[in-house]
Amino acid sequence: MNWIERMKSGILTRIKREIPEGIWSKCKKCGETTYQQALERSAFVCPHCHNHFAIGHERYVELLTDSGSFVELNTDITTADPLKFRDHRRYSERIREARKNSGMKEAIRTGVCTIGGNPVALGIMDTRYILGSMGGATGEKIARLIDRALADRRALVLVCQSGGARMQESTFSLMQMAKISARLKRFAIAGGLYITVLTDPTYGGVTASFAMLGDITIAEPGARIGFAGQSVIKQFMGIEQLPEGFQIAETVLDHGFVDRVVPRPEMTSTLARLISLLGATDSDATLRAG
Numbered sequence: 001m002n003w004i005e006r007m008k009s010g011i012l013t014r015i016k017r018e019i020p021e022g023i024w025s026k027c028k029k030c031g032e033t034t035y036q037q038a039l040e041r042s043a044f045v046c047p048h049c050h051n052h053f054a055i056g057h058e059r060y061v062e063l064l065t066d067s068g069s070f071v072e073l074n075t076d077i078t079t080a081d082p083l084k085f086r087d088h089r090r091y092s093e094r095i096r097e098a099r100k101n102s103g104m105k106e107a108i109r110t111g112v113c114t115i116g117g118n119p120v121a122l123g124i125m126d127t128r129y130i131l132g133s134m135g136g137a138t139g140e141k142i143a144r145l146i147d148r149a150l151a152d153r154r155a156l157v158l159v160c161q162s163g164g165a166r167m168q169e170s171t172f173s174l175m176q177m178a179k180i181s182a183r184l185k186r187f188a189i190a191g192g193l194y195i196t197v198l199t200d201p202t203y204g205g206v207t208a209s210f211a212m213l214g215d216i217t218i219a220e221p222g223a224r225i226g227f228a229g230q231s232v233i234k235q236f237m238g239i240e241q242l243p244e245g246f247q248i249a250e251t252v253l254d255h256g257f258v259d260r261v262v263p264r265p266e267m268t269s270t271l272a273r274l275i276s277l278l279g280a281t282d283s284d285a286t287l288r289a290g
C-alpha cells in the first residue's frame, strides 16, 4: 500500500519517539511513565499506583528538612578495610565503586537540621553504598550523632535503608549493633526522643538493632522490613511461596512491629508534629545523661 492509499484508508504511521533520559521515569511496579517534575512534586511517589520510588540521601534531605538548615557532621569518618577482605572482589574495590555511585564516604549521612522548626539530629542511610550495609564507620557516625542529639537536646531521627550488617567487616560491623543500642539507651534515659523511619529495604543487623529501637517507628508504604531476606527464608524453610504481603510495611504494622505507615508526602509534617508534641523543649526538666 503506497502512502496515498494509506492516507485514504486512515492508516497512520506511528512515529516512534525516543524518550529523553531524565525527563520521564518509569515505575518499576506498574510500568507507567511519569514526567520527572510531576514525580518530584509528589515526593517520588507514583501517581498511578502509589509505589514509592527509591530515593537517595540528597532527596531525603530536601524532602524532610527545612530549606538550608541541614549541616552535615563527621564527613571525615570514612569506610575502613580492617581485615583487608576479599571474596571474588577486593572490598577496597567495592568501597571505591560505592563512593562513585552514591557520592558518599559511608552508607549513612548524618547532620543537624530543623524539621518544621524543631531541632533534629538526622541520619539517612542509602542503599547505593554497598546496599546500605552497616560497617564500622556507619556505627561510629550514628554513635556520634546520638551524642550530638544528647548534647544539643535535639530529637533524633534515623531514616533506615539497609541490607543489614556488612559482611566484609565481620565482627567490626556486628559490634556496632551493641554500641549503638547502648548509646540509644543512654539517650532514652536522658529523655531524648528517637524516631525511626523505615524505608525499603530495612533488614538484618539494622532491623535487629537501632531500626527497631525507636520511641516511634514509622514506615514508608510498601517498604520491605524484616530480619532474614525473603529468598533466604524460602531456602531455609524449603517453600516456594511466602504469604501475600510478607515483610511488607502494612503487614508489619498489622503485627505491631511499626506504629504507623506514612506516605512519603506526609512524612515531613508527621515528623514535625510528633517532635513538637513529644520532643525536648527548653521548659523541660534538665536532661540527665545516664
Ligand SMILES: [Zn+2]
Binding pocket: 027, 028, 029, 030, 031, 032, 046, 047, 048, 049, 050, 051
Ligand atoms: Zn506505578
